[in-house]
Amino acid sequence: MATNKVDIVRERTATLDVDPQKGFSELCxxxxxVTGALEIVPQLLANHTFAAIKLVSRDMHPTGAAWEASTPAEMLSPVDLPEVDVKxxxxxxxxxxxxxxxxxxxxVREYDFQINKGLDPDAHPYGAFYHDQADTLSTGGLEFLQVKGxxxxxxxxxxxxxxxxxxxxQLLAAGLRVVLNLAATRAVFPEQFEQVANDLQAQGVELIDDTRALSLVDHV
Structure with a gap:
């Protein structure tokens, strides 16, 4: 599944740490x-050493949002709203x-760009780059990457x-090359990990087991 060796050019590479927050860990x-959430930190830090700039996204939700489950049993039950799929x-x-x-x-302020998403009580976006499900309301992240070359x-x-x-x-749709470090991520549903990774690979993502597969080069 993963590639043995991936060449990247540091000056043209950014890292994206997607929602690496305590709310998704056993600390909360x-x-x-998410099982194993704390284990991803060393590999996220290792990712940073291969890139010129680093971005981070954070869920930043209000209290009483429309997607909030009142009990754990309600989680994943459907919500009939344009920007909310499930509780x-x-x-x-x-x-x-x-x-x-x-x-x-x-x-967070040591990152070159931070994205805060999910502030609207009637929306629960998943991706870091748009505030809406239709991918029309930009968070500014893609534009930042473009400006930085x-x-x-x-x-x-x-x-x-x-x-x-x-x-x-969203990165793929914007025409960017994406390298996904499997050691730097975990799944809500661990049994889905391999299938999701395979699906992303089929879409054009380059998978690596960890940063040992990365090599810095002058050009690709």
């Missing part, structure tokens, strides 16, 4: 803890610990089967 067990446990609520980045990552994005974060997947698909 009542939110949306989720309350997570990454503004002003709470869940919004914070995982321990060991740089402070980036053509390759090295991706990790949480979670593979939702926000990482959608963010990667």
């Amino acid at each position: 067990p009542k939110e949306l803890p 989720w446990n309350p997570h990454c609520v503004m002003g709470t610990e869940g919004v914070e980045l995982l321990p060991g990552l740089p402070p 980036i053509d390759t994005v090295l991706v990790g974060g949480l979670a593979l089967d939702f926000c990482v997947k959608k963010s990667v698909e």
